[in-house]
Amino acid sequence: MKVAYLGPKGTFSEEAAKQYFEEDVKFYMYDTIPDVIDAVGEHGVDKAIVPLENTIEGTINMTIDSLLSFNNLYIEGEFTLPVSLQLLSNMETNLSEIKEVWSISPILTQCRKYIKKRNVKSLQYDSSASAALTLKNSGRMDVAVIGSRSLADILNLKIIDWNIQDNSDNQTRFIIISNNMNNESNLKKTMFVITPGQDQPGVLSSILNIFTALSINLSWIESRPTARKLGAYRFFLEANNFCNETSINKAIKILETLDHEVRILGRYNTFESKSHDTC
Numbered sequence: 001m002k003v004a005y006l007g008p009k010g011t012f013s014e015e016a017a018k019q020y021f022e023e024d025v026k027f028y029m030y031d032t033i034p035d036v037i038d039a040v041g042e043h044g045v046d047k048a049i050v051p052l053e054n055t056i057e058g059t060i061n062m063t064i065d066s067l068l069s070f071n072n073l074y075i076e077g078e079f080t081l082p083v084s085l086q087l088l089s090n091m092e093t094n095l096s097e098i099k100e101v102w103s104i105s106p107i108l109t110q111c112r113k114y115i116k117k118r119n120v121k122s123l124q125y126d127s128s129a130s131a132a133l134t135l136k137n138s139g140r141m142d143v144a145v146i147g148s149r150s151l152a153d154i155l156n157l158k159i160i161d162w163n164i165q166d167n168s169d170n171q172t173r174f175i176i177i178s179n180n181m182n183n184e185s186n187l188k189k190t191m192f193v194i195t196p197g198q199d200q201p202g203v204l205s206s207i208l209n210i211f212t213a214l215s216i217n218l219s220w221i222e223s224r225p226t227a228r229k230l231g232a233y234r235f236f237l238e239a240n241n242f243c244n245e246t247s248i249n250k251a252i253k254i255l256e257t258l259d260h261e262v263r264i265l266g267r268y269n270t271f272e273s274k275s276h277d278t279c
């Protein structure tokens with residue numbers, strides 16, 4: 001089986017991939033999160049693991065927007081990884097010399113308070129590991145990268161400050177995507193994408209009322225623009241009710257009768273990282 005994740009070596013996505021998948025998998029690294037998702041959508045690989053949500057940053061928009069650009073992609077699992085962020089530099093650098101920090105945008109957001117406190121500039125890269133590789137090759141002493149402890153080991157960088165994220169209990173929820181709907185029994189979660197038929201007052205609350213009436217518990221809700229008209233949104237709703245098929249099917253039927261477009265983006269279970277100190 002071929003599995004894609006965000007490279008190069010040393011990303012948190014790699015850590016999640018190695019912990020979630022069995023050893024007989026062949027891994028493929030891609031340069032950006034949209035490229036990872038394209039690899040499954042265009043059948044280059046069988047599965048991918050990508051970040052969906054983080055404790056501090058919230059939803060990783062490039063993940064859900066890229067997911068929706070395909071009709072053939074499904075979430076088949078989710079995996080939660082603790083994320084501890086370190087400040088990495090070339091070997092001879094001191095903390096007081098740092099004028100700029102580099103990383104992927106969700107990581108910079110997870111350290112917003114730290115970056116403000118140190119009064120340094122920040123620069124976005126496609127991953128923490130691509131930022132670290134650029135730093136290593138440049139030999140610069142006025143720049144640091146924010147990434148994982150394993151990234152420091154892989155590139156022989158120095159950790160000059162530890163656990164700099166805004167909240168010490170920081171986690172990222174990854175999703176595993178594939179071309180097939182997971183049809184196992186006893187799956188705990190269902191992800192809906194609902195595009196309202198027409199924009200009318202109270203449309204979101206009327207949708208939510210359907211779930212309440214059918215006793216379907218919702219564990220996540222997110223809205224994203226439809227990109228058709230300013231102010232028009234579609235809603236991601238994650239139901240967490242051990243897949244009571246009858247209620248889920250009833251909800252779909254009612255939503256469709258009310259002219260809303262409903263897509264099931266997947267059914268899945270949750271797995272947690274066993275390690276609390278790897279990243």
Ligand SMILES: O=C(O)C(=O)C[C@]1(C(=O)O)C=C[C@@H](O)C=C1
Binds near residue numbers: 006
């Ligand atoms: O750049 C990395 O190391 C990644 O794996 C990406 C990413 C993200 O985009 O959220 C994944 C999980 C962590 O929250 C931090 C970074």
